Amino acid sequence: MPAAYEQYLVPVVFRPFADDLAARASALRPRRILELAAGTGVLTSGLLAAVPSAEVTATDLNEAMVAFGSSRAPGAVWQQADAQRLPFQDGGFDLVVCQFGVMFFPDRVAAFTEVRRVLAPGGRFLFNTWGPIGTHAFGAALQAGLERAYPVDPPRFLPTVPHGYADPAVVAADLAAAGFAVEEQQELTLEGRAASAADVATGFLTGTPVRAAVEERGGGPAVRATVVGEMTARLGPGPVAAPMTAYVFQASA
Known part of the structure; x- marks a missing residue:
């Protein structure tokens, strides 16, 4: 899964927003950065380039992602960690960053409280979340395509998890409950570019939890063909470009 995620989804879906977060991080001039849910290291690499003087610690709950990411961004210190029980001392970081990871935290207020604990006084928490799935042309x-392939019981991972924390007011309230003050909140739409809709379909179907949901339903070549056909009809043949909307938050401890 990490290899498919890195090959087909990172350049198209995640790198544009990683570049944005890295630039925002650089403007804060942090000395000690903690990254949560670092995945295969696309933001980690951006942080190392944008803030070369900072010490970067990259973490992920998934051991396979940590192993893969550490090979892609060896300039950071990598370790497995649960965002709700961070294995770091109080006040050890100036900046905590997270790209499209907070949606996966089972208890977001608990995770945000942990983030605040490991931040030095005045430290910042910088992260993004996806908007509703209808604002993400690739995901929609x-x-x-999945609903066409499975009209009775389609996989609902995308709308309920990655795009399931899409109300900025709810995110801001969770931050306040954890003791943060929201300094900036921005809706940001960027464009993703892919060689084909089929490549994006391959990324989602083999490099994300959608894979398990499809396999549970007896997925096979026919399902992939249906999904690719629907995505191509919506996005076009050949090289494709599509808008993707996210919300960016910066909060202070």
């Missing part, structure tokens, strides 16, 4: 096309 993929979900339409």
Whole structure:
């Protein structure tokens, strides 16, 4: 899964937003950065380039992602960690960053409280979340393909998890409950570019938890063909470009 995620999804879906977060991080001039849910290291690499003087610690709950990411961004210190029980001392970081990871935290207020604990006084928490799935053209096309392939019981991972924390007011309230003050909140739409809709379909179907949901339903070549057909019909043949909307938050401890 990490290899498929890195090959087909990172350049198209995640790198544009990683570049944005890295630039925002650089403007804060941190000395000690902690990254949560670092995945295969696309933001980690961006942080190392944008803030070369900072010490970067990259973490992920998934051991396979940590192993893969550490090979992609060896300039950071990598370790497995649960965001709700961070294995770091109080006040050890100036900046905590997280790209499209907070949606996966089972208890977001608990995780945000841990983030605040490991931040030095005045430290910042910088992260992004996806908007509703309808604002993400690739995700919406993929979900339409799944619903066409499984009209009775389609996989609902995309709308309920990655795009399930899409109300900025709810995110801001969770931050306040953890003791943060929201300094900045921005809706950001960027464009993703892929060689084909089929490549994006491959990324989602083999490099994310959608894979398990499809396999549970007896997925096979016919399902992939249906999804690719629907995505191509919506996005076009050949090289494709599509808008993706996210919310960016910066909060102070």
